[in-house]
Amino acid sequence: MALAPLLALLGTGAGTGIGAGVAHAEPRAGAESGATSQAARLAERLREKPVYLSDALPRAVPRSAAPAYTEQARRTGVPTYVLVLPEGAMDARGDGLLAAVHDRLGKRGLYVLLDGSGSSVTTAAYGVEVPAEDAGRATQFELPYDAGPLETFTHFVDVLRSGDATERAEAALDSSRTAGNEPEPLHTTRTDRENQSILSGALIAGVPLLLLGVGWYVRRLRGGRGPGLRVLVPVAAGTAVLLAAGAAWRYDDTRSDSDPLPTARDIAARGERVADGLRRTPLYTDPEAAPALSPEEREELARRAAKLDVPVRIAVVPMDPEDESGGDADLFAQRLHKELGEDGVYVVAAPGENDGVHVVNYGAKLDDDRLYEQTEDLRYGPGGEDPEPLHHRLDTVLRAIDRTPAGPPGEPYLPPSPAQDPAEEGELEPLFSADMAGGAALGAAGAAGGLGLTAAGLGIARRAARGPGARPDVAGPDGAPTPDAPARPSLGWLRRTARRELEELGTAFGERGDALPESGRTRVWDCLDTATLLLDQEGDSVIDTDADAATLATGVTLLRAGSAILRESGDARRADAGRAEARRIRHLCALNPLHGPSAGNQTFTWPVEGERASSYPVCAACRAALPGPRDATARDGAARATVLRLAPSWEPYDRAAGPLGARRGITVDQLVSRVREQLGVH
Structure with a gap:
């Protein structure tokens, strides 16, 4: 018309x-x-x-x-x-x-x-x-x-x-047309719910403990004046109850979508319709779908299927993640076999040009190994710029069935797993779940005492005294700058430090790189380039949001090593500048690689059970802070308190997965090589 x-x-x-x-x-x-x-x-x-x-x-x-x-x-x-x-x-x-x-x-x-x-x-x-x-x-x-x-x-x-x-x-x-103006999601995902549980747990545990800690600390500072535990404990408990009630009210979603839930009749409808069609003809094409076969092709294929020595049932229907089988053609074939109650070879083909053809043997007396070997490639679609028409692919299937020798009653090559219950598919975990316990532990750690609060306050004061943009370095005994780094850095600290120092090293290298000796310039570039590849694997010029503590710590270590090499190689007029920096900037501090290059060796016991005292390269500050060999107990205790520990397990960094792990006092070149090997970059 x-x-x-x-x-x-x-x-x-x-x-x-x-x-x-x-x-x-x-x-x-x-x-x-x-x-x-x-x-x-x-x-x-x-x-x-x-x-x-x-x-x-x-x-x-x-x-x-x-x-x-x-x-x-x-x-x-x-x-x-x-x-x-x-x-x-x-x-x-x-x-x-x-x-x-x-x-x-x-x-x-x-x-x-x-x-x-x-x-x-x-x-x-x-x-x-x-x-x-x-x-x-x-x-x-x-x-x-x-x-x-x-x-x-x-x-x-x-x-x-x-x-x-x-x-x-x-x-x-x-x-x-403006980046970042995408509409906010309508629904809570399972990842969102995990984050909500962790955040709620952290607040419910952390805020009351913070109130207790601050109240107790202030009372001590004031010589015992101020609210005591009889007041602080009920206040903290009431705060926890209010926070729990607020979290339950704020995060009240129970499902990750608003799709209506299907009835059993909804789930069974299409399988019954297709099975009813297959009772009348060995080849059923969905009349609601765009045509994939002409009437002549359908008649020819159905006639050939009916003449084979084993029963063959072919269903040409769209497969979709939202269908009764979750888009699994093998599972739909199983549903048809159960509905028809007839053994034979079941073929499910989606009408799309690039969709696969799935062949499943339910009881037909054929050699399964030969049958699946001949039809395996068809499961993955025709591919290529000029896809093979569905008629040709189904012709290949019928020829394969005809050529397959007899054998014992067949079985599916890979029995399909049951489709997930639609009611469970979109169901969210309760807010008060195991994830909340992990959040509570984080909250408790975040509010764990006046020492941490005092240290944070002193750190803020030092940064304010230096002025904006000043580098938070402390001087070692030989005057060499040793970057400040906590023994238990948070993900936030690592992310902020990585973002700042990546920009600083990039700027400094751009300004002074051409004046460096060749060896120094190459090593600085290796550190900067490798850190960039590691921290921005998505290539969007932003540090990856899913980067874990080990990845961020490795990136910061590379950036600080590059900065140290840049400082040591700065005097390009010295004929031996390249050899000098290569001699000085080699091993990283074994106790905390975030401190940067080592300044010498120190003997101590690594803070892991069963270790013996050994000599390790350490930075100037760590070398000065560790007591001498006459006081081994105090020396080992200081090492235990100084060693870098990474979230979430807070084990010493050498036990973490990644390039920093399993090697104490790694060299800069080894670290660059390991990271590039991990990323598949050569």
């Missing part, structure tokens, strides 16, 4: 597509009647009810949720027809499918097509005046990535009724 193009020319139809477009090939010869069949079937469903939800998306769009979609459709104020289909069912452009459906339905109104992920909505208006295109564009940019199909449709209707769809579309488009 030519009605859709004619309406477009006359300006009576409008369409818009939101989200990722669906790639499609030009229809092959003989496929037109299949496309007509798809549009005709969907038009027939809309003739029965104005909202049609495919049975292939029960996890996100169960058919039992149709009343909710119908309620939103009524709010548009015009006749509205809604289709929700799997993405794999839409081989052509969405507005083209809507035009074909409208031609066959023959009714004016607003036509809406959604996919199961909620990321795509296509609209077309025929004979009604509504700002569908602008409402669709605003919906595209105003909603975050985690909006479900019903939320997307509801938002679209809200914009359509708002009276300012055009202004909102323009504003949303302008906002989307």
